[in-house]
Amino acid sequence: MTDEATIDRAYFLANYPTAFGKLTASRREGFEALFDAWDDLPHLDYLDWLAYAMATAWHETGGTMQPVREGFAKSDAEAYAKVTAYCARQGIENYARRHANGQSYYGRGYVQLTHSYNYQKMGERLYVGKAFYDDPDKVMQAQIAAKILLIGLMEGSFRPKAGTLIDYFSGMERDWFNARDLINGDKKKVAAWTLKEWPGGKPTGELIAGYGQAFRAALRQGRRQTLDNSEGLSIG
Incomplete structure (x- = not known):
């Protein structure tokens, strides 16, 4: 012991x-x-x-x-809309754009994890493979x-x-x-x-x-x- x-x-x-x-x-x-x-x-x-x-x-x-969604949004749709509008105002690429799987990779969690590759990388680091890429709202747990x-x-x-x-x-x-x-x-x-x-x-x-x-x-x-x-x- x-x-x-x-x-x-x-x-x-x-x-x-x-x-x-x-x-x-x-x-x-x-x-x-x-x-x-x-x-x-x-x-x-x-x-x-x-x-x-x-x-x-x-x-x-x-x-x-x-854990929060970016912009303290209450839903996926609200976060997507907020980030899309922000990117348009800033004249930058919309990092919330939906991928082929229908998912958007705006910031989530205790720290704002953004971009699909970061969801993929962190999933691999935590030994869950593509889990966060396939379902980014898991980061809200x-x-x-x-x-x-x-x-x-x-x-x-x-x-x-x-x-x-x-x-x-x-x-x-x-x-x-x-x-x-x-x-x-x-x-x-x-x-x-x-x-x-x-x-x-x-x-x-x-x-x-x-x-x-x-x-x-x-x-x-x-x-x-x-x-x-x-x-x-x-x-x-």
């Missing part, structure tokens, strides 16, 4: 940053999905990484902690979205030139602000809604850094006992 590191969920519930609002059932479900995905990944104890992933999910979902977010950040899948989480959080480094580069190049962009809250507003990178630091304070490792591999069972 061996001990495995796991997230102390009772500690998180007791120390959840209430300044973010009530820990609703749907928010808790989203956090649990991230904790499940984290605990399933081997040999991870860099809680800064998890805290930054939580902060990213919080920002990208507007604090709901539930919290457990799947959580794995995509964590693996994408740790492996630098979203913006490869920006590096990976270890480039921002290691024994020598804790760079909450610049870690936003892993997801988007908008770290210095002032979020419009913050103009009402702070003089001059607050840059996106600073916002997410604040979320991440608050979540980090609510995290600690726990332990769970597992039987050896010959048994193939877990306890607790």
